[in-house]
Every structure is written in structure tokens, then in C-alpha cells.
Amino acid sequence: MTPENERTDAAEASNMHKVDVHPGVHNPTEADEEQVLRRLYGAPEDDGIFRPAAAAAPMAAAAGGPQAIIAEARKSLGMSGRPNTITREYASRHGDAFLSAPWCDMAVTYWARHSGTAEAVLPAGDRAYTPWHAGDFQKIGRWHSGTTARVNAAKPGDIVFFDWGESNTIGAIDHVGVVERVLGGGRVQTIEGNTGDACKRRVRGSGVIAGYGRPAYNEEDDMPDYVSVGVDTPQELPRASGSPSNGGRSTPTRDTTTGTGAAPP
Numbered sequence: 001m002t003p004e005n006e007r008t009d010a011a012e013a014s015n016m017h018k019v020d021v022h023p024g025v026h027n028p029t030e031a032d033e034e035q036v037l038r039r040l041y042g043a044p045e046d047d048g049i050f051r052p053a054a055a056a057a058p059m060a061a062a063a064g065g066p067q068a069i070i071a072e073a074r075k076s077l078g079m080s081g082r083p084n085t086i087t088r089e090y091a092s093r094h095g096d097a098f099l100s101a102p103w104c105d106m107a108v109t110y111w112a113r114h115s116g117t118a119e120a121v122l123p124a125g126d127r128a129y130t131p132w133h134a135g136d137f138q139k140i141g142r143w144h145s146g147t148t149a150r151v152n153a154a155k156p157g158d159i160v161f162f163d164w165g166e167s168n169t170i171g172a173i174d175h176v177g178v179v180e181r182v183l184g185g186g187r188v189q190t191i192e193g194n195t196g197d198a199c200k201r202r203v204r205g206s207g208v209i210a211g212y213g214r215p216a217y218n219e220e221d222d223m224p225d226y227v228s229v230g231v232d233t234p235q236e237l238p239r240a241s242g243s244p245s246n247g248g249r250s251t252p253t254r255d256t257t258t259g260t261g262a263a264p265p
Helices: 009-018 033-041 066-075 085-094 104-113 130-139 148-152
Strands: 143-145 159-162 175-184 187-192 200-205 209-213
Touching (some): 009 085, 066 175, 066 187, 130 143
Antiparallel strands (some): 143 209, 159 209, 175 187, 187 200
């Protein structure tokens, strides 16, 4: 990992060939992805994008909260090709090397900057290289590994990172998105930039999730923790202490009746 004091624009650009390279980035990784998305959003539009937000849970996109970044991400659904609006904006601040670079994390940066959530979502500033972004959350104690129990404790607005080798290691991450819904059973529904060179909704399981960052949004618990799709209740988090996945902290259980309780920070 590049030392923090050497994380220049040039250093980030030199790592971009490692981003969005695995076939899983660009293809469904859950066999029933289309069925789940149809259940949530209806039929896709002519370009294959599940775009309608009207079918989503109603949200008031308060500035600085998770609803705001999700609302901003929805505006990008269907964006494709490069350079595009997202890569051009990132390149305007960090150099032309990013104009045609893989843009999944540039998308998260764009959504954060345009939704008033940059301070929470980008704790160390703009990011295009995914391992650096995940490491930023780890350094401030807001990183959670991609175990099934932890994925079930995710919330809409969390920033979810992918490792296709199932190692749950930050250095192996090459893709990122934002959680739109938590489905239970170790799965989330996301909005991702540069998946198939477009911005799309995806369904992802814990097997390909390295972990997620929990931004310190201005609002607390302003999004539902869980959205049921074909399951009755979210899985309860086990009580555990000293496990490698939680950094030795005690893992609280979630109140599955009210959807509240002590979720990870």
C-alpha cells in the first residue's frame, strides 16, 4: 500500500489499471439478480437499466444524510462510456489521466460532492483508487468486514467494496458502490458506476464483498436498516468478542422487530 504521504494524483493514476478489472465487476454475481431487481423496480428500460426510482421506498433527501447520496446516485443510472460527466469532473481536479480511467470510485466521489456528504463519504478527500478509499474508513474506525453477519448489518448509504477472490482484504479491492437496499441473507442491492461501463443497480452477496465503510452522516438512523425481498426478517448478529472481523470489539445484536438497535458505527 502506498504510504499516505506519497498518495499524489500521479500515484493514484498509476494504480488505476488495477481497478474494475475482474469480470465480476461487469456482470451479475447473483443468479437471481434480474428477478430481484424486477420485483423492486419493475421491468428494465430499453437500454437494460433498472432506472425507475418511483418504485423505491419514498425518501426525503435531506442534505448530509444517506438519502442524499442515494438520490444523487440514482441520477447517474444509465450513464455510460468515458470520458463522461463523472470522469471529466474528477480529471478537472486531479489530471487528464483520469478522463478515461475506471470510474467506479470517481462515481462515489461525484455523488458525495453533489449531495453534501463529502465529509462523511470521503474522509481523506477525493478517491478513484478503491483500496485507498477503503483504507480511509479503516483508519477512522468505520470499516466493517464482508462477513454475512456484517453484510446483514449494513445500511442504505454505506459504501460497499468488492474483492472477487473472497479474501476480505483491503489490498485486493478493485470495485465499489453505494448500498441502496439491504436484502437480508448476506445480500445488498447497490448502485455502482462502471459496471459494464455504465452506472447500474446490482445485487451482490457477501461472498464478493470485502467490506463496507459506514460514513458518519449528519443524520443518525434516518434510513430503514432492512428491506425484505423474499425473506421474513434480517439475520440477527451473533454476540462475539475478539473475532478477527470486528477488530476485537463485542458485536451487538440487532432488534429484528423494530429495525433499530446497536448497529455497527
